[in-house]
Amino acid sequence: xxxxxxxxxxxxxxxxxxxxxGCLILILSGSNPLVLFESIYLSTFGQVSKFEYWLLxxxxxxxxxxxxxxxxxxxxxxxxxxxxxxxxxxxxxLAVAVSIVDLPFKGGAFIALIVGVIVGSLWALIPALLKAYxxxxxxxxxxxxNWIAFYLSNYFIKTYLKGEYETTxxxxxxxxxxTLNLESTDGFLSILLNMIIPxxxxxxxxxxxWFIVNKTKFGYxxxxxxxSKSAAKYAGINEKKRIIQTMLISxxxxxxxxxxxxxxxxxxxxxxxxxxxGFNGIAVAMLGQLNAVGVLFSSLLLGALSTSAAALxxxxxxxxxxxxxxxxxxxxxxxxPIIYSKFSNKKxxxxx
Amino acid sequence: xxxxxxxxTGSFLLAAPFIAAALGGLYSERSGVVNIGLEGMMTxxxxxxxxxxxxxxxxxxxxxxxxxxxxxxxxAFATLHAYLCVTLKMDQIISGVVINMVTLALSIYLCKMFxxxxxxxLFSADSIQVISKINLVxxxxxxxxxxxxxxxxxxKWGLRVRAVGENPQAADAMGINVSKIRYQSVILSxxxxxxxxxxxxxxxxxxxxxTTVSGAGFISLAVLIxxxxxxxxxxxxxxxxxxxxxxxxxxxxxxxxxxxxxIFDILPYIITIIVIIIVSRxxxxxxxxxxxxxxxxxx
Numbered sequence: 001x002x003x004x005x006x007x008x009x010x011x012x013x014x015x016x017x018x019x020x021x022g023c024l025i026l027i028l029s030g031s032n033p034l035v036l037f038e039s040i041y042l043s044t045f046g047q048v049s050k051f052e053y054w055l056l057x058x059x060x061x062x063x064x065x066x067x068x069x070x071x072x073x074x075x076x077x078x079x080x081x082x083x084x085x086x087x088x089x090x091x092x093x094l095a096v097a098v099s100i101v102d103l104p105f106k107g108g109a110f111i112a113l114i115v116g117v118i119v120g121s122l123w124a125l126i127p128a129l130l131k132a133y134x135x136x137x138x139x140x141x142x143x144x145x146n147w148i149a150f151y152l153s154n155y156f157i158k159t160y161l162k163g164e165y166e167t168t169x170x171x172x173x174x175x176x177x178x179t180l181n182l183e184s185t186d187g188f189l190s191i192l193l194n195m196i197i198p199x200x201x202x203x204x205x206x207x208x209x210w211f212i213v214n215k216t217k218f219g220y221x222x223x224x225x226x227x228s229k230s231a232a233k234y235a236g237i238n239e240k241k242r243i244i245q246t247m248l249i250s251x252x253x254x255x256x257x258x259x260x261x262x263x264x265x266x267x268x269x270x271x272x273x274x275x276x277x278g279f280n281g282i283a284v285a286m287l288g289q290l291n292a293v294g295v296l297f298s299s300l301l302l303g304a305l306s307t308s309a310a311a312l313x314x315x316x317x318x319x320x321x322x323x324x325x326x327x328x329x330x331x332x333x334x335x336x337p338i339i340y341s342k343f344s345n346k347k348x349x350x351x352x
Numbered sequence: 353x354x355x356x357x358x359x360x361t362g363s364f365l366l367a368a369p370f371i372a373a374a375l376g377g378l379y380s381e382r383s384g385v386v387n388i389g390l391e392g393m394m395t396x397x398x399x400x401x402x403x404x405x406x407x408x409x410x411x412x413x414x415x416x417x418x419x420x421x422x423x424x425x426x427x428a429f430a431t432l433h434a435y436l437c438v439t440l441k442m443d444q445i446i447s448g449v450v451i452n453m454v455t456l457a458l459s460i461y462l463c464k465m466f467x468x469x470x471x472x473x474l475f476s477a478d479s480i481q482v483i484s485k486i487n488l489v490x491x492x493x494x495x496x497x498x499x500x501x502x503x504x505x506x507x508k509w510g511l512r513v514r515a516v517g518e519n520p521q522a523a524d525a526m527g528i529n530v531s532k533i534r535y536q537s538v539i540l541s542x543x544x545x546x547x548x549x550x551x552x553x554x555x556x557x558x559x560x561x562x563t564t565v566s567g568a569g570f571i572s573l574a575v576l577i578x579x580x581x582x583x584x585x586x587x588x589x590x591x592x593x594x595x596x597x598x599x600x601x602x603x604x605x606x607x608x609x610x611x612x613x614x615i616f617d618i619l620p621y622i623i624t625i626i627v628i629i630i631v632s633r634x635x636x637x638x639x640x641x642x643x644x645x646x647x648x649x650x651x
Contacts, residue, residue: 025461126625135632136632137643140574140577141625144574144624144625147567147618148622151617152614155612272566273566279453282446282449320457320458321461323453323454323456324457324458328454331436331450335440338441
């Protein structure tokens with residue numbers, strides 16, 4: 001069967017099974033499962049403000065962390081650290097954006113954005129160097145770095161970047177935001193226009209991901225390293241260098257995510273636990289089968305699921321159901337290829 | 353002086369859950385299965401244990417029941433982890449990530465369902481048997497570490513666990529059932545993680561909240577690496593981490609404010625990274641098949 005069709009079937013059935021089990025849990029706990037779908041609708045197309053929240057705060061950053069995880073995974077690296085790279089980039093972007101003078105043509109926002117990307121990239125460089133030269137598995141290191149980023153970020157919000165209240169940071173001035181703040185005509189179109197810069201940046205990122213992975217020698221080489229490190233080495237690929245470059249790019253995606261998020265939402269709050277863009281990035285990378293366009297559509301869907309939490313709570317359904325479903329969707333999309341190949345192997349042996 | 357006593361007792365109380373979960377991780381990882389899901393197994397353990405203790409409060413067997421239930425809950429998800437990683441050969445990291453995500457959400461979901469709040473009610477502190485400020489479960493943990501030392505190093509089963517983790521092909525050739533040993537080890541690790549989860553509630557707060565665990569499972573992974581996967585070293589490693597954590601807590605309330613508390617928050621993680629770098633220079637042959645699913649056909 002066609003590879004892409006197979007991937008699409010696996011992704012779609014993962015979503016269906018995830019939602020089905022979610023509904024089952026809702027029924028077992030005495031809630032109406034239809035509320036889930038109603039909430040998803042209400043928090044996406046139901047209202048203009050919800051639409052903005054869904055696209056700008058839930059989906060766009062998620063696409064970028066998804067690309068980050070997927071890019072690293074193509075090279076056989078598991079970037080659990082997207083969360084930390086997102087976090088550290090957010091806080092540094094904020095620091096730059098609140099301290100920089102207002103420049104014309106969103107100059108301040110773009111400077112902050114570039115700094116954020118570099119910071120995310122450098123945060124990812126630590127596990128990359130350790131993996132390439134000390135052969136240390138990236139997972140443990142990135143988990144540790146996530147927590148360091150988490151505590152540092154909270155600390156900076158509480159001290160140097162403290163705003164009006166104890167738990168929120170200073171606010172970025174409107175001219176240093178990426179969003180346009182146009183005269184609102186209260187329609188979906190004006191909302192889209194308002195966030196046109198983040199949307200364009202994200203679409204360019206999706207294209208860049210696709211182009212690097214599918215159209216360049218570099219992309220071919222990192223995939224080779226991902227399949228087999230030693231085989232790639234014997235084929236003359238400098239696998240250490242590729243690992244480091246891959247992580248730098250992966251970190252840049254996560255950093256861009258944090259920067260765009262911060263430069264749209266204007267201020268950050270002290271967190272009780274991780275925001276989750278990095279972890280949900282794992283979900284969309286898996287669901288999108290590590291494919292740029294797949295990540296884009298998966299993010300729209302999982303972004304809708306995670307923003308529906310508030311609407312669910314309003315309907316007396318516990319919001320955690322959305323996280324449970326997201327977890328199940330990762331599980332099924334990772335299991336899909338395994339089950340598929342088992343199934344087709346059995347068929348193959350029968351034919352012999 | 354008071355502060356020093358507080359620091360020492362606090363270190364022991366805080367170290368206990370780290371050591372218990374790290375012991376769990378030790379069984380799993382020595383058998384060759386990475387267990388990132390410790391955090392999640394602790395969460396579900398903490399929640400189910402606390403729930404049972406709230407329901408059967410003020411009875412002579414409250415704590416026992418709570419611990420038992422926590423272990424069982426941890427084991428349930430560990431069984432899932434073993435099934436996904438050993439039988440289906442799924443990526444062990446992804447399995448762990450899923451378990452962490454689902455257990456936390458599920459615990460809060462169920463908590464809201466049972467208690468109409470994301471926090472369980474307090475169970476009475478009388479249920480905890482206190483021996484001079486370090487309660488009994490903390491002592492259990494140290495005993496368990498010593499027992500684990502003997503089990504892993506001096507029993508036939510322990511030898512099998514090590515063999516399966518080191519060289520599953522050779523172990524299989526000697527007639528050891530690789531899958532069976534890995535299942536047993538992973539499920540045992542779930543029991544330890546569940547136990548660690550309920551210790552968090554017993555030693556620190558007498559209830560379950562969404563942030564009860566928040567990161568303790570990952571610190572336990574760090575303890576495991578810091579202790580170089582040796583049971584007795586884990587005691588030392590866990591105490592070090594407990595010490596820093598307690599130092600951070602005390603620094604927030606007392607007069608050593610000139611050191612920002614964030615230093616104590618991030619220090620354990622920085623130390624872990626440094627230790628991993630140091631440890632990695634010596635080749636660790638006994639953990640060679642860690643994270644790799646065993647495929648008989650590739651022998």
